[in-house]
Amino acid sequence: MYWKSLAAAGAALLIGAGPAWADETQPSAPQPEAAQEAVRQEVTAVTIATPEQIQERFEARFPGVEVSEVRDTPFDGLYEIRIGRDLLYADANVDFLLQGALIDTQSRKDLTAQRLEELSRVAFSDLPLEIAVKQVYGDGTHQLAVFEDPNCGYCKRFHKTLQEVGDTTVYTFLFPILSDDSTVKSRNVWCAKDQAKVWKAWMLDGETPPEAECDMPLDDLMALGRRLMVEGTPAIVFADGSRVNGAMTQEALEEKLASLAKGS
CATH class of the missing domain: 3.40.30.10 (Glutaredoxin)
Structure with a gap:
């Protein structure tokens, strides 16, 4: 998956998933200002989502990538997306993806490492x-x-x-x-x-x-x-x-x- 190669450049990766991702070689067609404002308002209004909605939005962004599981995180508006043994984090609209360690600054716990250990456990x-x-x-x-x-x-x-x-x-x-x-x-x-x-x-x-x-x-x-x-x-x-x-x-x-x- 292409974000893995990008992740080698740093411990954490923030990826913007805008419309230009569909084809970076083709410029986006200009939109009327009113239409752009309507999109902005719609995106701003969406701050929470169900796991099913997150999966649907992710798979629309990345056709062919199979999502294993979507879960809430302890942080409002941030969702965990699991693909096999890989963990990603996204906002409610899946406009941004984060790959790297998610740290609870209060307890100083690495929540990503904790979750990966949980996933690897076997009865x-x-x-x-x-x-x-x-x-x-x-x-x-x-x-x-x-x-x-x-x-x-x-x-x-x-x-x-x-x-x-x-x-x-x-x-x-x-x-x-x-x-x-x-x-x-x-x-x-x-x-x-x-x-x-x-x-x-x-x-x-x-x-x-x-x-x-x-x-x-x-x-x-x-x-x-x-x-x-x-x-x-x-x-x-x-x-x-x-x-x-x-x-x-x-x-x-x-x-x-x-x-x-x-x-x-």
């Missing part, structure tokens, strides 16, 4: 663990689930970290998104007689999974990843529902598991 008990590859490190006390691609270098690094940390039960949802070979390796792991042994041998020692054939629940795995908005691997889900996208250092993982143990 661990609802995960279909029956379609995951189960591995146990040490006594398996701690539990976590990971979306992994067999050709993901960061996933392999994370397994080495898990080996060092120990005492963890890991449920791997095979999520082959990097290449066709990823799909082949995922199938061979899933169809192996000892899934955990073959998976560990590949991730830790580089032993290629032997050819195997069976019915793999690939469609279910991919649908699960899309529903949970997994955009890359590894995506780590902890027992408390919190999530980390990307590999973790041994220190960070040990600290997280220790905090979960204290809270249980």
